[in-house]
Amino acid sequence: MESACTLEYKTVINELVQGMEKAKQLHSHLCSTSPSRAQDLLMQRILSSYEKALLILNPKEHTPPPSAAAVDSPISVVDGICRSEDLNNSFRDNQDYNASKKRKMQPTWMEQVKVNPENGLEGPADDGYSWRKYGQKDILGARYPRSYYRCTYRLVQNCWATKQVQRSDDDPTVFEITYKGTHTCNQSTNAPVVPPPVSQEKQELQQQSQALLKLKASLRVNTDTGNSETMPAHFSFPSTYELCDTDNHYISFSDLVGDGNLGAYSPLFLSPATSETNYFSPAPHHMASFGGSQGYQHTESDIADIVSAHASTTNSPIGSMDFPIDPLELDPNFPFNTSGFFR
């Protein structure tokens, strides 16, 4: 059956292939005028991202990408680990979609963030979001208590993203951060108006990365919630993400800020003032606020759950893996019109 979805699927792959070719052309053009190691590095990553995207969409025709590069920064993501049990739950629960399991299907992923002892033993730095601590618990068998944070804008913007922070027993400079749910708030409005100056080389790199950003934008699922905002003003992934696919194989994601050349994309400099217990996080995305009950009784609306899950494909690496493109999983009323889904 050649469904419209299959057609769009092939279109996405075709666009990715074309994008990769154009990136190569751009790279050869730039290198002919001003060869640069940074450009080589960035091009490798751009191509790697394309390959990974293609791999995800069409695993039979592509080989696994190389591993990601490490980062040299005061705060570095040691790794991002999607917890296989969460993924397994997500897939297993598809058939039995009750409220309890829906909650489990919230995109969840874990990162380990290492901080420099001199500037971060109190906690890793800002991840670009505003979090409010709402609890702390001593965990059985853990030396350090676990802290619970939720988005500051939960009430204002109905944003249900939460995170748990726990210092590693083995290495006190490592914090294990578990993110649950994705931000539906718009915190980009807190970004500084004037970005720091950017060198010409960085501008060139940014131009290339903009192509990727557009690609990411074109791949986003149009949730059409009434909020027509497009790509966020700032947009980044943690330096290295390792995601597991449906077979629990890890897929390594290197990003555009990994070598520090594209710091302008990092939420670290765009972020509002936040507590010291903030870290890297997936990029924010922009969703409409949903009316709905809140509070103690775990009664967030079904819509919010659906949005949290599916909209996360735009910004949450795990979210995207959590919910493969499968029409059966999507809201039947999902506005999958071609003009909205593809640019």
Next chain:
DNA sequence: CAAATTTGACCTGC
């Protein structure tokens, strides 16, 4: 004084 944090109590799932 408003916002953020702390912390004991309460709720939920296993």
Next chain:
DNA sequence: GCAGGTCAAATTTG
């Protein structure tokens, strides 16, 4: 019953 997660009143902070 226990452990983890969350609430909400009290307290602290800016």
